[in-house]
Amino acid sequence: MSSSQNSATNLQEMSPITVTRYAIINTSAPFDRLKGKESLDAALILASYEMDVSLFFIGNGVYQTQANQQAESIAHKDYLATFKALEFYDIEDIYLCQDSLTERGLATDSVFDDAQYLSAEQIKALLPQFDVVLTF
């Protein structure tokens, strides 16, 4: 993008709207402080401003993706229910760490219909393509 050779590229560079690619990495279990909820809020805010958001779940973060959790039984807001609405915010790239699932004795499964299950090595290889990486 740094050297423009044709007018199409110039136009793109002059465009007032720059879409930044965000990777949001979840590393915390669902009720570990407010990390998961804060992460989700950040993702929805960025997506509302038409930023490109991808979600990663690694380490204890994979616990957030498991079905049938009942947050309300410990008087906690059930923010995990909002995962099902991510498609309405155009958040479609969701990556789970297969190694983390396996380590924790969890099946290759989640509440997401279209999640991609990647090894830590594959996730590492994806990170350079993002402009901003946030961890929660």
Place this chain on the structure above:
Amino acid sequence: MSILHIVRSNGFNDDRLQQCLNLLAENDKLLLIDDGVYNVSHPTCASLTQAIFAIDSHCQARNIVEQGNVKQINIEEFVNLSEHAEKVITWQ
């Protein structure tokens, strides 16, 4: 083309250090700040081939002395390091 990873917690206390190391690429750099400076003597850091830095004042506060593969830097050098990184990931 390198990412600066910042770890600010003790690897004996939580798994942020481990999460970071799992995604640390060959040319990336690791910076230890706050309680993260305790990781200079964490076994997983000793074997790393990547460049490792720790904030000098944070080390002095905890009486952590210069270790083989960890370079102690001041805040100004920290700013420099982040400016030259392609991006910064803080593991918190």
Place this chain on the structure above:
Amino acid sequence: MAIEFNNQQIDTDSQGYLLNINDWHKDLACIIAKEENIELTPAHWEVVNFVRDFYITYKTSPAIRALTKALKAEYGEEKANSRYLYRLFPKGPAKQATKIAGLPKPARCI
């Protein structure tokens, strides 16, 4: 703040959004709508019921973009464009429809 309804005080935040979604009633919706200078028609109710169902399912009030996208999936293009929605809710469909539906203000409201 509070709204007087059926001889009861219903608590709201400073902007008039209900603090407890379970306090909501369709007659209360009409009172809130009146405050917003909106006369509720069946077209309004369609959207109000939709955002309430959205909240109950997904535990979040939809911001405008998510609202239009979700409406499109349910009712098709004609009722999911923002011009149609702004005609119904001139001060912002997501803000006003969620208020009338007794939900918290969308945190990401634009």
